[in-house]
Amino acid sequence: MPESLHVNGRDYLWPHDPTVVVCIDGCAPAYLEAAMAAHAMPFLREMIDRGTDLRAECVIPAFTNPNNLSILTGVPPAVHGICGNYVLDPSNGEAVMMNDPRFLRCGTIPAAFAAAGARVAVITAKDKLRALLGHGLIPAVGRAVCFSAECADAATVATHGIADVTDLLGRPVPSVYSAELSELVLAAGVTLLEQQAWDLMYLSTTDYIQHKHAPGTPTADAFYAMLDRHLARLDALGATIAITADHGMSAKHDAAGQPRVVYLQTLLDERMGPDRCRVILPITDPYVVHHGALGGFALVYLSDPADVEPARKHLSEDPGIREVLTRTEGCARFGLPLDRQGDLMVLAVDDTTLGTRAQDHDLSQLTEPLRSHGGPSEQGVPMLLNRRCDPARVPTPLRNFDAFHLALNATR
């Protein structure tokens, strides 16, 4: 095996322990701090005392797909291409889900290691991410495995490198809207590591709990206590563990519990006339029960370039909007691909979300006051390791997509 691998412009040392990167979806650092304060995460408290306790910045838009792909590739969306869950396909102007590997512009770190002979496992909660996360991994039993908790019972040796996952774990497939979906990801990681010493593992949970429950609430603390028990087992199995998040999570409601929303399509249609623009919400995905497709980041596509400045002015006047950037400004600041952005990039203020029109959003299923993500208010994420990192090898600013770098290059 090689001493190191060069992947997407960065060098990664070959793992000498099983190396596990855990992405806790929607894990604002406050969740861990509150759970540790409530003595719900005794392992994590002990782990950071002997390991590394850092904060990092996620990618903007602070959404799931762009950040999971950044962590897995070690580079920003300008390089890997995945900049939302949902985008306008510039080739045909159609709004499409960006969960197809054809949108991916580089390979992943686990796929590169697998191709060089490492034993690699990638496990995600929701199946929407599986094709992207597993891109380039050629399934092989005991060598290259990728499956989702959501469709664990559909995994086959030929397509996922593993079969009979529910029997193996002794757990049924949980509801896609549950804490158990994330628990299955961690439990599967533990079980696989008990069977053999995998070289690289990526475990990615879902933010269903964080969308509904604030840090320090009993349900959130119980969720983190569950994670703590599994993390302790990974540590006991000798793994080097790096824990980060795809994005944070903030309250987006008023004192009465009603969601704070700026409906951008309505606003621009009223000020500029109909059919001048199209608002795209890159948070949109098939699982909208917990956020109603409302997040802190939106794109505006204008049919007439002369509308860019007037639209920017109208949007900037709304108190719910933090900042409006042109495509060039936004891509330069956030490291995003120029050909996959709108003419304008809109960021909401901390406690507010962006929608299209009220009638486009089904909020009837929001059973708790809205919590969501997307902008700079959710950019801070944890970066915790169970080993000490050499400070000279910690990048500044530290990004969540430095997780594999820290785990492989900075812990020895």
Ligand SMILES: [Zn+2]
């Ligand atoms: Zn997420």
